[in-house]
């Protein structure tokens with residue numbers, strides 16, 4: 001079996017077209033959706049992510065502000081910028097690009113973002129709302145994965161899903177979204193014994209570890225749907241995922257490539273979250 005390739009570039013382009021229409025409708029009603037992205041330091045990968053996010057906003061007709069600060073910025077200075085953006089009516093979404101320099105506490109910074117502008121969905125109150133089944137914002141990467149599974153008509157009710165990686169930004173919210181959709185979910189981490197035993201029982205495998213090509217075809221159940229969240233750089237400077245694509249695609253029924261899979265979906269869902277935030281502002285104004 002050679003797996004169907006789940007094309008994140010094409011699906012994200014369709015989503016961004018819908019975003020552009022919703023942005024135009026909001027703008028016509030006097031609310032131009034606005035996203036502020038803050039980058040502290042000069043991490044090269046973060047710079048690329050931030051640039052791509054801002055470019056996607058502009059292409060879809062959203063207002064975007066990129067604030068870039070040196071790594072020497074103090075946490076207090078960063079908090080003051082976040083507070084100013086919280087109070088800015090032209091801004092509906094605020095994103096502080098992680099990782100932050102070591103002298104800052106990312107939790108304190110994320111908690112400073114107004115929950116209704118936390119388009120990454122990382123604030124504890126948004127994590128709590130997701131946990132209790134009433135999400136305000138779904139974290140962009142797992143939200144994008146759900147959109148891919150939906151677009152591919154992957155049955156979720158009763159499916160066995162194994163997520164490898166238990167981070168707050170990918171693995172845990174991914175588990176909650178899949179569980180809400182009726183899947184039976186196992187979350188594996190670096191201490192999991194016999195990882196392959198888990199993955200071989202899974203209808204859906206989501207891998208988000210940052211360990212290049214750690215899941216190969218021998219670890220998969222024939223016909224599994226494989227979602228590779230990982231973004232790693234090889235010694236030759238090429239991008240690769242956490243899944244060994246060549247062997248996995250011979251066993252899986254559908255698989256996301258890297259690049260061109262989950263990555264573009266994450267950006268598209270950031271735009272969706274910003275639109276949703278702006279739509280809520282308009283609705284509040286009309287009541």
Ligand code: NAD
Pocket residue numbers: 141164165166167168169170171188189190191192195208209210211214229230231232262263264266
């Ligand atoms: P993280 O480092 O915060 O978490 C990694 C998780 O993987 C941890 O729970 C750890 O226990 C687990 N893990 C590590 N080694 C393991 C092993 N050998 N077996 C089982 N579990 C193991 O990482 P993160 O922020 O969740 O990111 C994971 C990967 O996803 C990275 O490659 C990152 O670049 C990528 N990522 C991609 C996108 C995207 O848009 N495509 C978004 C976010 C993160």
